[in-house]
Amino acid sequence: MGLNCGIVGLPNVGKSTIFSALTSAPAEAANYPFCTIEPNVGVVHVPDPRMEKIGAIIGPEKMVPAIVEFVDIAGLVKGASKGEGLGNQFLGHIRQVGATCHVVRCFEDDDIIHVAGKVDPVSDIEVINIELALADLETVTKRIQNLDKMLKSQDKIVQNKAKIAKPVLERLKATLEEGHPGRSLDLNEDEKDSIADLQLITMKKMLYVCNVDEDSILEDNEHVKKVKELAKKDNSDVITICGKIESEIASLESKEEKAAFLSDIGITESGLSKMIKAGYEMLEMKTYFTAGVKEVRAWTFPKGAKAPQAAAVIHTDFEKGFIKAEVFHCDDLFQYGSEAKVKEAGKFRIEGKEYEVKDGDIMHFRFNV
Ligand SMILES: Nc1nc2c(ncn2[C@@H]2O[C@H](COP(=O)(O)OP(=O)(O)O)[C@@H](O)[C@H]2O)c(=O)[nH]1
Ligand SMILES: [Mg+2]
Structure with missing residues (x-):
């Protein structure tokens, strides 16, 4: 659909x-x-x-x-x-x-x-x-x-x-x-x-x-x-x-x-x-973000998707070769003001294949193809 x-x-x-x-x-x-x-x-x-x-x-x-x-x-x-x-x-x-x-x-x-x-x-x-x-x-x-x-x-x-x-x-x-x-x-x-x-x-x-x-x-x-x-x-x-x-x-x-x-x-x-x-x-879709100095981008994924499935929205290789995802939530970024401070506060996580991606997550996928 x-x-x-x-x-x-x-x-x-x-x-x-x-x-x-x-x-x-x-x-x-x-x-x-x-x-x-x-x-x-x-x-x-x-x-x-x-x-x-x-x-x-x-x-x-x-x-x-x-x-x-x-x-x-x-x-x-x-x-x-x-x-x-x-x-x-x-x-x-x-x-x-x-x-x-x-x-x-x-x-x-x-x-x-x-x-x-x-x-x-x-x-x-x-x-x-x-x-x-x-x-x-x-x-x-x-x-x-x-x-x-x-x-x-x-x-x-x-x-x-x-x-x-x-x-x-x-x-x-x-x-x-x-x-x-x-x-x-x-x-x-x-x-x-x-x-x-x-x-x-x-x-x-x-x-x-x-x-x-x-x-x-x-x-x-x-x-x-x-x-x-x-x-x-x-x-x-x-x-x-x-x-x-x-x-x-x-x-x-x-x-x-x-x-x-x-x-x-x-x-x-x-x-x-x-x-x-x-x-x-x-359409019951949710949004996660990728955020770097080159590009900040919103990606649409189906509600309930696990990390590899959400990664496939960017590229199918990201799903096939999925290793881990680095994740923090945009609300944490707004609260602490920078990625470094989010890390200091212990809000920056490494998640695996079973992680259910949340609306508003900021994701970075590690993959291997
Ligand atoms: N007065 C008024 N006329 C409108 C409004 N919206 C559309 N129209 C007019 O209604 C006519 C039909 O609009 P259109 O968008 O072609 O309708 P469609 O057949 O549903 O695609 C056109 O002449 C429009 O200019 C509105 O909010 N107020
Ligand atoms: Mg018409």
Whole structure:
């Protein structure tokens, strides 16, 4: 599963406006050779004040933040699961992403046509969620039909998974038939694992992004309040953003100008910054740093990874030839002020293969190939 979030929503809700603002300062491709380069894919830096602080202490030549990809997935309309519009093609794109950001129109503007004739976020959300649930329902139904074969499989792993999956699929089917997302079911890790290969869309985390008027940034409008109520029921988070303002901020040149603009409207963090962080969090990824005078860099690793697996993010050789890792935490660096003082304080450690890397660790890998 990629490190990416799909932006979904009805036509004309502001997806592309938000996507262009997000990607107005694209990450420098040379630093991220593995990234997809397509017009609807944007590679975006993840804001992380810890990296700035590490940089201020070490003074490196270069700093390289973590990234997350956003994919502008257009074309989701009523009937998409039946192949209407370019339905199936778009649903295919959504299966590929790690999580979804669902943009909802919460702004009034008579000049911008609404596909259903009026601004009604709850009904808009239902239209999209029902299409996604129907698409998953088709996948789940097919799997249920195949279960008997899997239960008789010679391969014990397949057989075992099918055993666990059977009741899960029945529960999922009932949930989806009611139009609720799969993630609203409470499943344990084994149960999730038993259906992971289906890449169900509604099992992915979803962030509702309310696109509001300029004057609803500081205080939720009625539309946003309704979205928040709905989101509670399906375990999702909500942020508000004003697409129009974000594109104005994106057009400003310097950091200082951007900060001044934000403080003029009375906020400290842009909607985009909130959206990027929330997207990164939904993917359940963590960050460690490498820190030297040449480069301070943030690396993204899966939650729970042991040191060799986390090292593989830099290079597979680091995993193959892994010997040990030198580790200290960025909070210790901030407290003691330098690596030498961290060592004096006894906070600098040598860890082996079984070490579970923590968010915010500063790592140096020793390896041999
Ligand atoms: N008034 C207002 N218009 C917006 C806002 N965000 C987007 N729009 C406008 O709504 C229209 C559709 O936006 P677009 O981003 O193309 O929507 P998409 O179809 O979801 O990709 C465009 O004319 C945008 O300029 C907003 O926050 N406020
Ligand atoms: Mg668009």
